[in-house]
Amino acid sequence: MSTSSLLAPVAPAASKPPACPSKKTTASCSRRTVSCRATTGDARGDDSLLWLPRRDVLTGLGGVAAGLAGFPGLASAADECQGEKINSKIVQCTDPNTGFPCPPPSKLKIVDFTPERSVTRCRRPVHKLVPEFQAKYQEAVRKMKDLPESNPLSFTAQAAIHQAYCDGHYRYDPTKVDAPFDVHFSWIFPPWHRMYIYFYERTLGQLISDDTFALPYWNWDSPAGMVIPPLFATARVNNSGRSKINPLYDQYRNQSHLGKLVDLDVLNTPQGTPLIPFNANAKQQDQKYMAAVNKNLCTVYQQQVRVGGPDPRSFLGEKLCSEVKNDRNSQGTLESMAHTAMHVWVGRATPTPPATCSAGNGGFLGHDGTYHCENDMGYLGTAGRDPLFYSHHANVDRLWNIWSTNLDGGNGFKDKDWLNASFVFYDNYEDPQLVRIKVSDVLDTTRLGYTYEDAKSKKQPWMSPTLTPLVPHGKGSSPPRPSPPAKPPVYPLTLEKNKVVEVPAVALPAKPTEAGKLRVLVIQGIQYDPCKLNKFDVAINVPASKGLQVGPQCTEYAGTFAVVPSSKEGGGTLQCKIVLCIDDVLTDIKADNDSTINLVIVPRTDAAINLNLAPTIQYQTISSDAASVSA
Structure with a gap:
């Protein structure tokens, strides 16, 4: 087997193997290194x-x-x-x-x-x-x-x-x-x-x-x-x-x-x-297994x-x-x-x-x-x-x-x-x-x-799962509004595990009529410690009392924020955002033509996650070049 001169020498057994070689080199660059x-x-x-x-x-x-x-x-x-x-x-x-x-x-x-x-x-x-x-x-x-x-x-x-x-x-x-x-x-x-x-x-x-x-x-x-x-x-x-x-x-x-x-x-x-326990031969009668x-x-x-x-x-x-x-x-x-x-x-x-x-x-x-x-x-x-x-x-x-x-x-x-x-x-x-x-x-x-193997298959087992509403929606049902009416959170807001946050009366733009135009939920200014497990779920028109039951099997579920832990030299936090399509959710909960929706945010992990900005719902256009977002 031949090797290249690029290859690093193997460190002696007594040494800790390095994450990067130690000799520093520099070269010119534009504005950043x-x-x-x-x-x-x-x-x-x-x-x-x-x-x-x-x-x-x-x-x-x-x-x-x-x-x-x-x-x-x-x-x-x-x-x-x-x-x-x-x-x-x-x-x-x-x-x-x-x-x-x-x-x-x-x-x-x-x-x-x-x-x-x-x-x-x-x-x-x-x-x-x-x-x-x-x-x-x-x-x-x-x-x-x-x-x-x-x-x-x-x-x-x-x-x-x-x-x-x-x-x-x-x-x-x-x-x-x-x-x-x-x-x-x-x-x-x-x-x-x-x-x-x-x-x-x-x-x-x-x-x-x-x-x-x-x-x-x-x-x-x-x-x-x-x-x-x-x-x-x-x-x-x-x-x-x-x-x-x-x-x-x-x-x-x-x-x-x-x-x-x-x-x-x-x-x-x-x-x-x-x-x-995994059971490849589970039957429909095993309700707990089939629900999972x-x-x-x-x-x-x-x-x-x-x-x-x-x-x-x-x-x-x-x-x-x-x-x-x-x-x-x-x-x-x-x-x-x-x-x-x-x-x-x-x-x-x-x-x-x-x-x-x-x-x-x-x-x-x-x-x-x-x-x-x-x-x-x-x-x-x-x-x-x-x-x-x-x-x-x-x-x-x-x-x-x-x-x-x-x-x-x-x-x-x-x-x-x-x-x-x-x-x-x-x-x-x-x-x-x-x-x-x-x-x-x-x-x-x-x-x-x-x-x-299944590249040409149009059928996948997850294409038709069973979604179940947590509360009734539409005509004849009581709107799942907070009672008493929740006050809008004050930002920045620190999320705590299992403490459901209500964001009432989030403005909902009118249902788009143009092809390729969607409504998306945007949560920007998410600040978190990358060294820890971080997750929160989001749902629409669910009372806070039902928030902890929210999951992907729910009709009201609108997405999640979750990260795999990593290092951050010097400690501290990182910031990011999430953008989630919600038109199908709005249709399923019969809120397509509402002027506002109620949002619940459900923290799932012990790490403190800060939300620095209020969630918004925006139009997003899928153009021939790239998506664009507008209020």
């Missing part, structure tokens, strides 16, 4: 190397950069949030916590992505894999884990990609700890992760000399796949009569959730609720069709803005709903107070200087260390593909800032090369050489 700051590793010390080249240049078109290169490079893109013109950005890779030097600058030429000539890979659900493919999958991951950590296509390096770009290591301004770059919380989330697992999949196929190898997906949106797959659940496997370590196993999972029916609304379910399955299906229906599906900005995420203190970045429902729930479901539970997270109980030491026990999947800095992460994201990618093709989402945006955003990834583990790939390259999966 981006810095990768280090973690100090975790209690394991087995795979915490975060290998990065010492410097890379990000070029963009008029505006601010929309992405950083996958591993190691940076991306090009723009966003005219303030009309700022940036032509280059520099990543400075520093690690003040170790003496491990930065690797030398790359002399490799970056090549542009070339579409694959034909579709050779068909991704299938994990629970349907035949034993032969299961063994092949295990062999491929085993070989990836056996690669030297210094190889940029090793499993360690693949996990490092996600840690670097999803856990605050990069920032728009290295002098400001409140300006991190992240591939979450914007329209960058879906294409970046598609690119990431594409190169991961290619490497697995190369390692076993099989160009037809396709990454299987965890089909948690189907009743038959609503369980952590048994293929991943045991520490050892029997192979031809011999017991071997299972390379798909990760001890840093919530062990109590193995063999249990998943909960796609996990942060809503009250603590202490008994877990339901229906709730899961409702979650996916809400994110794909009802509150997310009609609008690309609600489903994929808002245009990325990079201003420090910016609060306009927004998750799409593809990120905030089932995706986030499954990260939390698989990751470990935090210790119950007064116990605390530490190295002694397997905590991961983030670059914020604190230990995190939600690892691996439940914390962005370690999520890529769990092999299940990649099959999880293959399913997220599949749901994007379904939205694009079978639900008429199309390409999502025609905005050049999105289409031209580019990232650089490594390819070819034997002789690593750098490949620049654009968002426009990945909108059609066939150009990447893969498809999904």
Whole structure:
């Protein structure tokens, strides 16, 4: 096997593997720089190397950069949030916590992505894999884990990609700890992760000399796949009569959730609720089990069709803005709903107070200087260390593909800032090369050489779930108004777990008559601590007394805000917003032609979330170029 001069030397066994090499380099840039700051590793010390080249240049078109290169490079893109013109950005890779030097600058030429000539890979659900493919999958991951950590296509390096770009290591301004770059919380989330697992999949196929190898997906949106797959659940496997370590196993999972029916609304379910054993042969007579399955299906229906599906900005995420203190970045429902729930479901539970997270109980030491026990999947800095992460994201990618093709989402945006955003990834583990790939390259999966088993199916189990109203609506029913009338909240407002907030008489614009015009609920100025679990639900025309019963199975449900915990160097909070399509909700609760609606906000987690601005309902136009919002 050959290696490149780009590769970092392996740290001595006695050293902590660095999150970034430590030697600082600089280069000229326009107005801003981006810095990768280090973690100090975790209690394991087995795979915490975060290998990065010492410097890379990000070029963009008029505006601010929309992405950083996958591993190691940076991306090009723009966003005219303030009309700022940036032509280059520099990543400075520093690690003040170790003496491990930065690797030398790359002399490799970056090549542009070339579409694959034909579709050779068909991704299938994990629970349907035949034993032969299961063994092949295990062999491929085993070989990836056996690669030297210094190889940029090793499993360690693949996990490092996600840690670097999803856990605050990069920032728009290295002098400001409140300006991190992240591939979450914007329209960058879906294409970046598609690119990431594409190169991961290619490497697995190369390692076993099989160009037809396709990454299987965890089909948690189907009743038959609503369980952590048994293929991943045991520490050892029997192979031809011999017991071997299972390379798909990760001890840093919530062990109590193995063999249990998943909960796609996990942060809503009250603590202490008994877990339901998974039963692939459950009958309709098992009402409790079928109600839980229906709730899961409702979650996916809400994110794909009802509150997310009609609008690309609600489903994929808002245009990325990079201003420090910016609060306009927004998750799409593809990120905030089932995706986030499954990260939390698989990751470990935090210790119950007064116990605390530490190295002694397997905590991961983030670059914020604190230990995190939600690892691996439940914390962005370690999520890529769990092999299940990649099959999880293959399913997220599949749901994007379904939205694009079978639900008429199309390409999502025609905005050049999105289409031209580019990232650089490594390819070819034997002789690593750098490949620049654009968002426009990945909108059609066939150009990447893969498809999904159900790609042409118009039927999904979540397309027709049962939604149930919490209260009557329409003629002959008593309007679910607060009694006595609630006073409007005073902002800024701090949300507290299970304390329902009523926002009465929110102005509702008239039902639009123009094609492509929607009404959206906008909650801007959401301020939260990214190091903690954060979630609140939103519903329309529900009395506060019913607020805690709100969930995706309810007709009145209008969406959610939820994030997977991550680090933030220096502590503090981040700000963002959510944009949710509500026309279908208004129709279902017979409020289409009302002049006002009552909103309830239901906090689900212990972390304090501040709302700095009052929610509003606005028109959003889906144009041929991009969505625009107006009051």
